[in-house]
Amino acid sequence: MYPKELRYSKEHEWAKTEGKRVRVGITKFAADRLSDVVYVELPAVGADIAFMQPFGVVESVKAVSDLYAPVSGKVVEINKALVEKPEVINMDPYGEAWMILVEPKDPGELGQLMDAAAYAAMVGEATS
Amino acid sequence: MKYIPATQAERERMLRSAGVRTVDELFRDIPEEVRLKRPLDLPPAVPDPDLLAHMRRLADRNTDCDRLACFLGAGAYDHFVPSTVPHLALKPEFLTAYTPYQAELMQGELQAIYEYQTMMCELTGMDVANASMYDGASATGEAASMAADLTKRAEVLVSTAVHPEYREVLRTYTSHLPITVRDLPARDGVTPPEAARQAVTDATAAVIVQSPNFFGSIEDGDALASAAHARGALLVVAIAEPVSLGLLRPPGAYGADIVTGEGQALGNALNYGGPYLGMIATRDAFVRRIPGRLVGRTVDTEGRPGYVLTLQTREQHIRRAKATSNICTNEALNALVAAVYMATLGKQGMRDVAELCARKAHYARTRIAAVPGYSIAWDAPTFNEFVVRCPMPPAEINRRLLEHGILGGLPLGRFYPDLADCWLLCVTERRTREEIDRLAGHLETLQ
Numbered sequence: 001m002y003p004k005e006l007r008y009s010k011e012h013e014w015a016k017t018e019g020k021r022v023r024v025g026i027t028k029f030a031a032d033r034l035s036d037v038v039y040v041e042l043p044a045v046g047a048d049i050a051f052m053q054p055f056g057v058v059e060s061v062k063a064v065s066d067l068y069a070p071v072s073g074k075v076v077e078i079n080k081a082l083v084e085k086p087e088v089i090n091m092d093p094y095g096e097a098w099m100i101l102v103e104p105k106d107p108g109e110l111g112q113l114m115d116a117a118a119y120a121a122m123v124g125e126a127t128s
Numbered sequence: 129m130k131y132i133p134a135t136q137a138e139r140e141r142m143l144r145s146a147g148v149r150t151v152d153e154l155f156r157d158i159p160e161e162v163r164l165k166r167p168l169d170l171p172p173a174v175p176d177p178d179l180l181a182h183m184r185r186l187a188d189r190n191t192d193c194d195r196l197a198c199f200l201g202a203g204a205y206d207h208f209v210p211s212t213v214p215h216l217a218l219k220p221e222f223l224t225a226y227t228p229y230q231a232e233l234m235q236g237e238l239q240a241i242y243e244y245q246t247m248m249c250e251l252t253g254m255d256v257a258n259a260s261m262y263d264g265a266s267a268t269g270e271a272a273s274m275a276a277d278l279t280k281r282a283e284v285l286v287s288t289a290v291h292p293e294y295r296e297v298l299r300t301y302t303s304h305l306p307i308t309v310r311d312l313p314a315r316d317g318v319t320p321p322e323a324a325r326q327a328v329t330d331a332t333a334a335v336i337v338q339s340p341n342f343f344g345s346i347e348d349g350d351a352l353a354s355a356a357h358a359r360g361a362l363l364v365v366a367i368a369e370p371v372s373l374g375l376l377r378p379p380g381a382y383g384a385d386i387v388t389g390e391g392q393a394l395g396n397a398l399n400y401g402g403p404y405l406g407m408i409a410t411r412d413a414f415v416r417r418i419p420g421r422l423v424g425r426t427v428d429t430e431g432r433p434g435y436v437l438t439l440q441t442r443e444q445h446i447r448r449a450k451a452t453s454n455i456c457t458n459e460a461l462n463a464l465v466a467a468v469y470m471a472t473l474g475k476q477g478m479r480d481v482a483e484l485c486a487r488k489a490h491y492a493r494t495r496i497a498a499v500p501g502y503s504i505a506w507d508a509p510t511f512n513e514f515v516v517r518c519p520m521p522p523a524e525i526n527r528r529l530l531e532h533g534i535l536g537g538l539p540l541g542r543f544y545p546d547l548a549d550c551w552l553l554c555v556t557e558r559r560t561r562e563e564i565d566r567l568a569g570h571l572e573t574l575q
Binding site for chain 2: 039041059060061062063064066
């Protein structure tokens with residue numbers, strides 16, 4: 001449910017360190033709560049994002065929510081396929097449904113995020 | 129059925145149920161010293177027939193465009209309304225329907241709005257139109273905030289040839305938003321595209337123009353669109369006289385990104401200035417940023433067509449503080465009227481009305497230009513309004529014309545101090561050659 005190698009924000013984003021970059025998406029818990037996602041709005045490549053500030057929007061049949069940046073930095077890549085097929089957020093939140101790839105300004109910020117066990121506890125579930 | 133239950137027995141029953149003995153007891157929370165301690169100063173009650181006669185006498189002190197020859201436009205237009213419009217729009221099922229709150233129960237209302245939206249798209253040349261807004265002025269304010277949101281930029285440029293009241297509301301609308309409004313000065317009755325090109329910067333979210341503009345002139349839409357687009361700004365086109373689109377190129381054809389404006393001219397009465405009909409339409413790519421309600425067509429579980437309110441997640445009752453607009457309603461009855469009007473006329477009928485307006489206005493323009501002392505202010509092409517320079521104060525001309533049953537044009541000095549000798553005249557299809565000749569004849573003899 002919540003992969004051990006990821007870090008988690010209290011706004012339900014995950015962050016995955018890949019060398020010098022950080023890949024970002026939303027958790028299975030968030031995707032389930034939103035139900036069918038119909039639209040996602042991502043920042044432009046090159047945009048600066050700030051720690052725990054909105055960087056985009058995700059919209060489901062039930063609600064519209066902001067996406068919060070789990071790390072500050074520059075967006076170097078966005079998942080364009082997601083804009084065409086936002087439903088993969090419900091099917092594969094940690095894989096195909098990644099949202100942005102960030103060049104972090106201060107990777108130390110990731111230390112302020114939760115590990116899988118703490119996040120599972122926050123959403124009231126046991127780690128699988 | 130009684131609407132005011134006021135017999136003694138009824139009052140006593142209500143008092144008993146409220147747990148008090150007298151009506152005065154209901155007001156005990158209001159301090160003694162501010163209470164009125166005598167009966168209202170009203171004349172004695174009169175019989176119904178006398179009351180109706182009294183009200184009719186009061187109403188007769190007003191006048192209207194059925195009794196005057198109206199040459200006043202400036203954002204509100206005296207068009208002929210076919211009898212199908214009140215006949216259908218005032219059917220109680222439609223008349224009493226408010227904006228769809230119990231949406232799926234109101235299939236008839238939803239279908240009417242859907243058809244309104246579809247016709248509005250055809251009229252403006254845009255992909256998507258909403259279910260309507262309050263009026264042209266507030267719709268223009270919404271367009272500015274939409275453009276700022278879409279471009280992530282904070283400045284809008286507005287031509288001074290946009291309706292002055294739209295510009296005032298635009299400033300009110302944006303005064304507590306992180307949006308700066310800057311004027312783009314009109315010259316010779318139009319917005320110069322070269323000036324627009326120079327004024328647009330990388331901080332400009334939108335260039336807002338009106339066409340035909342407040343002076344009646346048709347703007348160079350292509351050049352203004354390219355001036356905005358060259359720096360990544362959007363072109364917002366306000367339409368105050370939608371009947372013009374029966375003849376003129378739709379804004380979508382020359383590159384408008386958002387079309388906004390006032391739909392009153394489409395079958396709605398002048399209504400002493402309101403309620404009116406705000407229009408807004410945009411491109412498919414911007415549909416999630418369009419404010420207000422949106423009706424969509426779908427199929428039910430058995431494959432039958434049905435109508436729903438769609439993309440409601442944008443609206444404030446779902447998105448709360450994060451919503452980009454606080455409009456969760458529409459002008460349902462005015463939109464219905466516009467839909468019935470457009471459906472009654474059809475494409476050819478819309479063109480015929482527009483042509484009549486243009487031809488009659490052109491005749492009036494030529495006729496008045498020939499009156500000694502009067503001249504047409506600018507050379508720009510016009511639709512059904514044009515500006516005349518006058519040898520005497522336009523307000524004085526209006527006062528004299530009114531004595532002859534003619535409602536004159538708008539003295540522009542009220543909004544443009546440097547145009548104090550200018551008079552904005554409007555000629556719709558309702559004006560006859562005889563009325564136009566009569567107007568010109570009076571101008572010839574006025575001293």
